[in-house]
Amino acid sequence: MKYSKYFGQTKRDQKQYESKNQTLLQKAGYIDQLSAGVYTFLPLGLRVINNINTVIREEMNAIGGQEILMPALVQKELWEKTKRWDLDVPFKTALYDGKEFALGWSHEEVVTPLAKQFISSYRDLPFAPYQIQTKFRNEARAKSGIMRGREFLMKDMYSFHIDQVDLDRFYLEATEAYRRVFTRVGLGNVIYLTFASGGVFSKFSHEFQVISDVGEDTVYVSEEKKVAINKEVYTDEVLSELGVKKESLIEKRSIEVGNIFKLGTRFSQAFDVTYADAEGKKHNPVMGCYGIGPSRVMGTMVEVLADDKGLVWPKEVAPYQVHLVNIQAEEQAQRVYDLLQKAGVEVLWDDRDLRAGEKFTDADLIGLPLRVVVSEKTGDRVEVKARAGGESPIVGMEEMVKMVKKGEE
Secondary structure, eight states: OBGGGOSSOOOTTOOOOSSHHHHHHHHTTSEEEEETTEEEEOHHHHHHHHHHHHHHHHHHHHTTEEEOOOOSEEEHHHHHHTTOTTSSSSOEEEOTTSOEEEEOSOOHHHHHHHHHTTOSBGGGOOBEEEEEEEEEOOOSOOOSGGGSOSEEEEEEEEEEESSHHHHHHHHHHHHHHHHHHHHHTTOTTTEEEEEEEOTTTOSEEEEEEEEOTTOSEEEEEETTTTEEEEGGGOOHHHHHHHTOOGGGOEEEEEEEEEEEEEEETHHHHHTTOOEEOTTSOEEOOEEEEEEEOHHHHHHHHHHHHOBTTBOOOOTTTOSOSEEEEESSOHHHHHHHHHHHHHTTOOEEEEOOSOOHHHHHHHHHHHTOSEEEEEOTTTTTSEEEEETTOOOOOEEOHHHHHHHHHHHHO
16 A cells, blocks of 8 residues: 555644553554544554454454454343343433433343343253454443544453353363454463453452553552452452462552453343253343453554554564655655565555655654665665564575465464
8 A cells, every 4th residue: 555545644633632642653654543532543443453353353253253343232121121221331222202321331232132032951052252343342441542442342242051151161262362353463471361340240359551651540460470450359358269479469559451250140031031950940140241352452562562762563463564755766665666566465664755854753653563764875775673672684595485474474
């Protein structure tokens, strides 16, 4: 893609926001704020989100998840069955005929009656539908860029099981799948499985917390066990149960990027969902739910991976793999562009008529994994530089392709 034709380019005069992710993402042309907590994802930003979604889909599918897409407009009667209509979280609306609805902020009230249609026998279980969908929450404080939105993307999966044993089995599989997701998007070294309150559902839920000074949560980290404990359940009783000594824990700030819950039978009972066991006896399925916010993950990646020059994207989620910069030498740049595309490499070519310094500054700001430079200095060769740092060798065309393809592995 030629950058001169790109919709949503870098901004020289971008204002500084409270959150680094909003400032950098707007300055680099990834997002645009419509109002607090409400954003447009521009072409670069949408490519990142789509790549994050691809990673999530692959890992959810690998443990048996099946993707669906549920409505965002949910009628009042469903929320009343679970006593969640009167919460201050949802945006509510009334249609012309007076019927009341809420925009979905969570989808237990939709997926449970949906699942009821397909459950009669124990042979129908387990299954785990999921979606990646826009959610709406009436956030009182939407001041953390795309990490805390009023309209945002969420992957929410719901599993249905014959009993607690089967839920526990799948729950462990989901936990490991979440670890793989966060490792693939570049957060594996800073993320902790965190014990948190299970509310009315179970003793614990589990959060995936990324250590960051800008985080809103306080957690107590065990480096030895690679786990953390949320401040809300930080008691002597919990420490004893987990086999963790207080003196070994370090207090840190963190950002929650995912959570998983054991829901039990609260929702299956509310909607009278049952299955018949081998003897014909009726039971309520036991449920679990599993959430990841792709847009929240994207904002978190900026907070913890960006440097003083701009964004730094891991290869799995970068909008393009190569940022091609030509300093004059347009014909040579065209040959490089065609060669990389033929090799199956996604390239963003800065073909604008600007000074070298401006192009290099924008390349650092945009943050693609590799920069390839063509100029009079390089002749019939090219300079290859990793955004994360290191040497900048000048190599021939074949060697460049090998380096780029190796970087994609």
